[in-house]
Each structure stands twice: as structure tokens, then as C-alpha cells.
Amino acid sequence: MRRVNGLATVGRALTCGGAVEKRLAQAALMSTCSSSSSNSHIFSQKLADRLGLSRPSLVRRVAGTMLFSVAASSMAQDALAKEKPRSEKFLPKEVVLYQYEACPFCNKVKAFLDYYSIPYKIVEVNPISKKEIKWSDYKKVPILKVDGEQMVDSSDIIDKLFHRINPDSSIRDGEEKKWREWVDNHLVHVLSPNIYRSTSEALESFDYITTHGNFSFTERLVAKYAGAAAMYFVSKKLKKKHNITDERAALYEAAETWVDALNGRHYLAGGSKPNLADLAVFGVLRPIRYLTSGKDMVEHTRIGEWYGRMENAVGESARIKE
Numbered sequence: 001m002r003r004v005n006g007l008a009t010v011g012r013a014l015t016c017g018g019a020v021e022k023r024l025a026q027a028a029l030m031s032t033c034s035s036s037s038s039n040s041h042i043f044s045q046k047l048a049d050r051l052g053l054s055r056p057s058l059v060r061r062v063a064g065t066m067l068f069s070v071a072a073s074s075m076a077q078d079a080l081a082k083e084k085p086r087s088e089k090f091l092p093k094e095v096v097l098y099q100y101e102a103c104p105f106c107n108k109v110k111a112f113l114d115y116y117s118i119p120y121k122i123v124e125v126n127p128i129s130k131k132e133i134k135w136s137d138y139k140k141v142p143i144l145k146v147d148g149e150q151m152v153d154s155s156d157i158i159d160k161l162f163h164r165i166n167p168d169s170s171i172r173d174g175e176e177k178k179w180r181e182w183v184d185n186h187l188v189h190v191l192s193p194n195i196y197r198s199t200s201e202a203l204e205s206f207d208y209i210t211t212h213g214n215f216s217f218t219e220r221l222v223a224k225y226a227g228a229a230a231m232y233f234v235s236k237k238l239k240k241k242h243n244i245t246d247e248r249a250a251l252y253e254a255a256e257t258w259v260d261a262l263n264g265r266h267y268l269a270g271g272s273k274p275n276l277a278d279l280a281v282f283g284v285l286r287p288i289r290y291l292t293s294g295k296d297m298v299e300h301t302r303i304g305e306w307y308g309r310m311e312n313a314v315g316e317s318a319r320i321k322e
Helices: 002-015 019-032 037-051 056-079 104-115 154-165 175-195 199-212 217-241 247-262 276-288 292-300 304-314
Strands: 095-099 121-124 143-146 149-152
Touching: 095 104, 104 154, 104 175, 104 276, 104 304, 149 154, 154 175, 154 276, 175 199, 175 217, 175 247, 175 276, 175 292, 199 217, 199 292, 247 292, 247 304, 276 292, 276 304, 292 304
Parallel strands: 095 121
Antiparallel strands: 095 143, 143 149
16 A cells, blocks of 8 residues: 555656656656665665565665655755745844735735745734824834834835845846736735625625724724725725726736736746745735635636745744734
8 A cells, every 4th residue: 555655646746746846756766766776675675574575676666655755745845945034134123014904015015024034023003093103104004113113115115125135136127026016006906896896795804804903892893894884885986996897807807917927937037936026916915815806816717826836935924923
């Protein structure tokens, strides 16, 4: 049974996997076969005796399969490992994000912080009173404080952090910049008409917002029902403002536009790592992924595979729980 399962693992890796998985499988198999034939023969004979098998050649295949499984698993985990801050010059003592849980721009910043494993605290801002940011002249979120320094505007925040992590690198113009602007100028405007498309979806969205937000029990009830009703009508105005005739069609079109931009690549820049455009798209979509609109998007477009890859790449939240 072990032999059958092991060979099945090899078969799946070689025949069903993508290009990266095939390269991993080939590399593991090559490493398995690199030992000297004499040592391999001695090992196989001893293992055959231990297992009560009559054919050392069979044992060599079993051993090779097991070694392959271990090597391929290890290499695959390395390939999916999260990006770590590459600059020892950027080791902040305290990072605090003032946010709304469902704000797409706030989630852009969180995706960046999570990907680079930068620990941060969250201060959930009450959208009604905004008492948590009364100390700031800037009255929008996100606001990021890095060792007391205030940073505002999601794209500017990300640019500043990127330069501190990568002091010798520059953010490339061209494709990456184009798609980051597309996120800010188009994709985010498609979201509200979708998550508040109907009264039931508006209530679903505000249930998520108020559950995660900084609300008292009374504020939560008021915000959920009054907020859902208000945003239902606001979304209709946004729909008209941005010339959206069919909310879901616009969302599906945006998802397909992004997949087309990838052009068969795992990430926008190619290679094994997402760039800032990938993180921006992922960040703004993350709050809706498991709402009705997000589930529909994954079901009816090709974006699901890329989104799953990004979930693995970004990994667990770097948020410090208090």
C-alpha cells in the first residue's frame, strides 16, 4: 500500500502539476538518484531484509518514492515561503494601523504588511464618531503610524514602506504602476455596488463590518441596519456615477481583466513572487472574498486560482493581537 501511495504521489506531481511542480518533482528525483550505485544497492538489500521483501529493486523504487515525497514537500514549502523584510535598516518598534475592517484601501496596506511579515497593531476606527483619529488632522483611513510617524494614503504608505524595506530598489514604472493605478481608479469603485447590491447583501456586509468593528452593542445594531440601508442607496448613486449598468457583470469583467493581465503568469511580474500590483488587487478583494459577491466572483471567473496562490504567498496575518 505504501508503494502504491508513493507512486501515486509521483504520478500526480509529474502529470497533473504545473510547471513549477514538475520542476520540483524532477529536481527531487534527480537528487534521489544521485547516490552511488554501490551504496544504493547495500541500502536496498538491508531494507529488503528488514521488510521481508525479495526484490531489492522494488525497495529502491519505494525508497526513491519516499525520498521524493519528502524532498518535493520541502521544496514546495520553500517556494511558497512568505517574503521577509530584506533590510535590517527597517526594524520598526511599533506599527499601528488605524482602519475600517472592510475598507479596501486599509486592506491593501494590511496585505503588504502581512506579506512582508511586519508586525502591526490595529485600531478600529468607529466610522460614526471617528473618535480614534481625533488626534489627526487627516480624517480618512488608513492612517499608519510607524514609530510615531504618521503616514496617509494607502499607495503612498506602501511606497514609503517598500523603499525602507528595499533601500537599494526602485518601484518599477510601466506595468506594475499601471495596474496599481487601475486598482485605485477602477477596481475599488466596482466593489461597493456589488457588496451593497441588494438589501440582503447590504445587511450581510454590515454584519461583517460591525462584528469586526469598534462598536458598542447599541452602535452595532444602529450601524448594521441604518448603515446597510444608507449604503444600499449610496451604492446606487455610485453605480450611476461610475457608469455601471450591471454590478456583477462589472465585477466579473474586472476579475477577468486582471487574469488577462497576468497572461498565464503566476504573478504579474512573472517568477515566483507577487509584486505590489498583485498585493494591491489581493488586498482590496480580500474583504469580499467570502461574502456573496466574492463567492460569485470566484465561481464565475478565472480569478480563483490566482487568488488561492496569493493567499498562500501572503500567509497568516502579522497583526499583533491585544
